[in-house]
Amino acid sequence: MLASGVMGVSGASLKYVSENGAGAVVSKSIGPEERKGHPNPVLAEFKGGFLNAVGLPNAGVENSLGELEFAQKNASCPVIVSVFGGSKDEFVDVAVKANSIGPPMIELDLSCPNTEVDFGKPFATSCDDAAYIIREIKQRISTPIMAKLAPNVPNLAEIAKACEDAGADAISAVNTMPGMLIDIETKKPVLYNKSGGVSGPALHPIAVKCVYDISRTVKIPVVGIGGVTTGKDALQMMMAGATAVQIGTAIYYRGIDVFRQVCEEMETYLKENNYSSINEIIGAAH
Amino acid sequence: MEYPKMVTVDRVEDEAAGIKNIFFKHDLQAKPGQFVMAWLPDMDEKPFAVGFQTAEEFGLTVSAVGPFSNTFSQVKPGDRVGIRGPYGTGYKLEGKKLVMVGGGYGTASLALLADHALQQGCEITFIVGARSKDLLVYTERIKQMGCTLITTTNDGSEGMQGFTTDALEKLLSEQTVDKVFSCGPEKMLLKVAEVCNGKVSCEVSLERYMKCGFGICGHCCVDPIGIRLCVEGPVVPGETALKITELGNYHRVQSSRKETL
Ligand SMILES: Cc1cc2nc3c(=O)[nH]c(=O)nc-3n(C[C@H](O)[C@H](O)[C@H](O)COP(=O)(O)OP(=O)(O)OC[C@H]3O[C@@H](n4cnc5c(N)ncnc54)[C@H](O)[C@@H]3O)c2cc1C
Ligand SMILES: Cc1cc2nc3c(=O)[nH]c(=O)nc-3n(C[C@H](O)[C@H](O)[C@H](O)COP(=O)(O)O)c2cc1C
Ligand code: FES
Numbered sequence: 001m002l003a004s005g006v007m008g009v010s011g012a013s014l015k016y017v018s019e020n021g022a023g024a025v026v027s028k029s030i031g032p033e034e035r036k037g038h039p040n041p042v043l044a045e046f047k048g049g050f051l052n053a054v055g056l057p058n059a060g061v062e063n064s065l066g067e068l069e070f071a072q073k074n075a076s077c078p079v080i081v082s083v084f085g086g087s088k089d090e091f092v093d094v095a096v097k098a099n100s101i102g103p104p105m106i107e108l109d110l111s112c113p114n115t116e117v118d119f120g121k122p123f124a125t126s127c128d129d130a131a132y133i134i135r136e137i138k139q140r141i142s143t144p145i146m147a148k149l150a151p152n153v154p155n156l157a158e159i160a161k162a163c164e165d166a167g168a169d170a171i172s173a174v175n176t177m178p179g180m181l182i183d184i185e186t187k188k189p190v191l192y193n194k195s196g197g198v199s200g201p202a203l204h205p206i207a208v209k210c211v212y213d214i215s216r217t218v219k220i221p222v223v224g225i226g227g228v229t230t231g232k233d234a235l236q237m238m239m240a241g242a243t244a245v246q247i248g249t250a251i252y253y254r255g256i257d258v259f260r261q262v263c264e265e266m267e268t269y270l271k272e273n274n275y276s277s278i279n280e281i282i283g284a285a286h
Numbered sequence: 287m288e289y290p291k292m293v294t295v296d297r298v299e300d301e302a303a304g305i306k307n308i309f310f311k312h313d314l315q316a317k318p319g320q321f322v323m324a325w326l327p328d329m330d331e332k333p334f335a336v337g338f339q340t341a342e343e344f345g346l347t348v349s350a351v352g353p354f355s356n357t358f359s360q361v362k363p364g365d366r367v368g369i370r371g372p373y374g375t376g377y378k379l380e381g382k383k384l385v386m387v388g389g390g391y392g393t394a395s396l397a398l399l400a401d402h403a404l405q406q407g408c409e410i411t412f413i414v415g416a417r418s419k420d421l422l423v424y425t426e427r428i429k430q431m432g433c434t435l436i437t438t439t440n441d442g443s444e445g446m447q448g449f450t451t452d453a454l455e456k457l458l459s460e461q462t463v464d465k466v467f468s469c470g471p472e473k474m475l476l477k478v479a480e481v482c483n484g485k486v487s488c489e490v491s492l493e494r495y496m497k498c499g500f501g502i503c504g505h506c507c508v509d510p511i512g513i514r515l516c517v518e519g520p521v522v523p524g525e526t527a528l529k530i531t532e533l534g535n536y537h538r539v540q541s542s543r544k545e546t547l
Contacts, residue, residue: 007504007514009542016512028504028542036540040323040331043498045288054503059543074510185292185366186327252288252502256517 002259003225003248004029004082004107004148005054011070018075021260025075026246027068029082029109030098032090034060038114038193044181049200049227050249051179053114053193056084061097069101080146084109086119088129092136099141106143108133111150111175113197124150124175127162134166144169146223151177151203151210157217164218172223172246173210177203200249203227208240215241215283229253231265238278239285288500290325290368295361296343302423304350305391306359307338312369314344317376318399319469319491319521322346323499325368330354333496335469335520336372337394347394373499375521377489379403381464385457386412386433387450387478389470393424395491396469400433411436411457415450415474419443451477458486465489466524472547476534479524488524495538505542508532 001024007013008028017025037057044051058064061083071079081103085091095106110124110133123129130147137145147163149156151174160171176197183190207226215222224242228234229250237245250258266278275281291312299307314322316336324346325331332354338345350359361367377399384403386396393414400410415438416422422444428435437445438453446453451474454466458481468478469491482488494506494515501517508515509532513522527533536544 006502007507009504010507010509010512010538012509012512013504013507013514014512015510016507016514019512034541034543037497039329040497041290041325043288043500043502044290050288050502054497057505057541059541063543070510181289183290183292183327183368188327190289192328192330249502252500256501256514 001080001223001244001246002026003246004109006248006251011067011074014071014079015074017256017259018077020257021263022077023244023259024078024080025071026080026082026107027071028058029056029084029112030058030061030064030094031056031084032061032086032094034058034063038191041191044190046181048202049198050252051181051191051196051198052176053191053196055193056112056115061094065098065101068098068103072101072103078104080105080107082107082109082148084112088123088133088136091123091133092140095137096140099143103143105146105169107146107148107172108137109148109175111148113150113152113176113178114193114195122150124148124159125153127155127159130159131162131166134163134168138167146170146172148172148175149210149214150175151206151226156210157213160214160218164220168220170221170223171214171218172225173214174203174207174226177206199227201227201229204233208236211237211242212240212285216286228262229258231262231269234262234266235269235281238282241283241286243282288370290323290331290370292366293369295363295365295367297363298361301347302421305423306348307345307394308348308358308361309338309343309345310367310369311343313341314339314372316344316372318402319376319395320372320374321499321520322369322371322373323496324358325370326354326357327368329357331368331370333499335392335395335491337398339398347391349391370499374516375519377467377491377521379406379408380487382408383462383464384408384410385454385463385466386410387454387466387468387470387474388412388414388424389416389450389474390423392469392471392491396467397424397427397431399467400428400431404432410434413438413450413453413457415439415453417441449477450474451481454478455481473534475527479527482524483528489521490524490527491521492519492527492530492533495540505538
């Protein structure tokens with residue numbers, strides 16, 4: 001499936017990705033109010049991937065409902081809505097509002113690393129905060145909830161467990177890893193926001209370990225995210241315990257139909273190695 | 287590598303009131319119709335079409351309309367600017383008898399295309415329009431290149447009175463043309479696409495708010511088809527432009543909220 005924040009800004013962009021082989025698409029994270037996001041540059045490349053600090057631009061939940069409805073009507077796959085909030089209660093509020101269009105699932109972006117100046121530390125660094133948000137949302141709506149976690153915490157498995165205990169229906173991991181690139185001529189960080197989040201191949205081994213650790217601790221499904229670019233990368237994630245994977249940055253490396261390509265590569269591998277079902281490889285590395 | 291490369295401003299020329307041509311000594315190797323992202327450190331980074339290009343240098347045409355373009359217009363020779371790109375589709379040259387329809391700074395990228403086309407032995411009629419005589423741009427450049435120039439002004443202060451599209455309709459009724467290319471104000475582009483639809487092949491160059499320029503952020507996707515104007519555009523066939531129902535109606539601002547045009 002498509003990872004949040006890559007494409008996914010409008011209903012039409014989600015539809016466009018769905019036509020390129022994605023099994024599901026996740027919207028750009030939507031917050032309580034309109035946010036411009038950071039000025040450019042918001043993305044810069046380095047040898048192992050990309051650094052981004054887009055700054056959660058979005059039209060605000062009220063203005064976004066129309067876009068999401070368009071996507072739901074026109075996309076050829078399920079459209080998962082990603083939400084964030086500046087405070088715990090805002091988070092709950094946005095999730096409840098977004099739920100009004102009847103999404104098949106809501107992903108909670110508890111882990112964006114690029115808005116610390118505005119919002120403080122991501123909620124995914126605290127078991128209590130993450131659990132509070134999930135419990136409050138689950139009390140109000142019955143739509144399945146997926147908690148998206150950050151890689152840069154010492155107790156990731158514990159946080160995932162707290163989310164499960166609070167009622168989360170799935171965990172997605174991981175969001176980007178904090179990083180910085182400095183332009184040596186201008187002697188300044190290249191991103192306007194100075195620091196950003198690392199995505200792409202450099203994130204992959206980190207994400208595989210996170211998924212491995214989480215899936216040993218929780219029983220709910222884990223969705224693997226981070227640097228998945230080929231079918232083999234996706235298979236690694238699944239052997240680590242993921243039941244599905246999300247893809248973002250690889251759109252840059254392989255084009256918009258990366259989803260179709262990755263699925264085909266996985267099928268070829270499974271066939272060549274005489275697996276009868278993908279289920280045989282989920283968690284196989286444990 | 288998607289990372290700004292610092293290049294030095296070589297010279298700045300005035301084109302018309304509020305429009306400057308900024309030249310950089312750098313072999314960009316862009317196709318006509320492609321654009322670059324220009325970075326002013328600490329400020330922002332925004333898209334500009336390549337308007338001039340030789341093996342030694344390239345030039346951008348900057349129309350001062352807001353904070354970024356105003357600051358960019360004030361760069362001096364020796365200043366350093368970050369450049370990423372070139373990005374996007376270019377124009378696709380086909381046929382021999384071509385028509386270019388330009389409005390405002392959009393005329394520059396068409397002039398670069400005309401340069402290439404003339405080298406390939408094409409015959410070019412170039413329609414340039416503006417509200418009045420003093421706002422007409424690149425007319426000298428176009429005449430010197432060897433194109434047939436038709437100018438239109440809304441007030442009739444020079445050339446034919448009316449719109450570029452009036453001149454285009456007249457031309458198409460008189461001659462057979464292989465392909466039409468257009469860049470300029472959105473309403474003009476839509477009209478060009480409509481006039482050409484079903485009659486003659488055409489390409490138009492579109493603009494939408496861009497952040498990454500290379501197809502990741504999704505900011506430049508257009509309704510209802512969802513294509514990215516930074517990758518599948520900015521130059522698209524006229525038939526594609528007619529499918530983009532938001533053209534002429536609304537665009538998305540920096541946050542992605544829709545704003546009526
Ligand atoms: C493919 C492409 C090629 C372009 N080529 C040229 C060119 O050759 N010469 C030229 O003068 N201008 C060009 N532009 C437009 C130019 O990027 C904007 O006019 C400029 O960024 C305005 O910024 P501002 O801060 O001065 O004005 P603002 O007041 O911020 O905006 C003025 C207008 O420009 C639009 N705009 C602002 N930021 C962006 C952005 N990041 N991406 C796209 N549109 C934006 C706004 O929506 C608004 O309509 C091009 C745009 C695109 C998409
Ligand atoms: C440009 C960009 C914007 C992103 N925006 C969001 C976002 O709004 N919400 C979110 O949960 N994750 C966001 N992410 C993180 C991705 O969803 C994903 O977790 C991360 O990029 C790792 O996957 P990848 O290596 O396949 O890109 C963004 C990533 C990128 C590159
Ligand atoms: S500007 Fe980012 S996808 Fe086009």
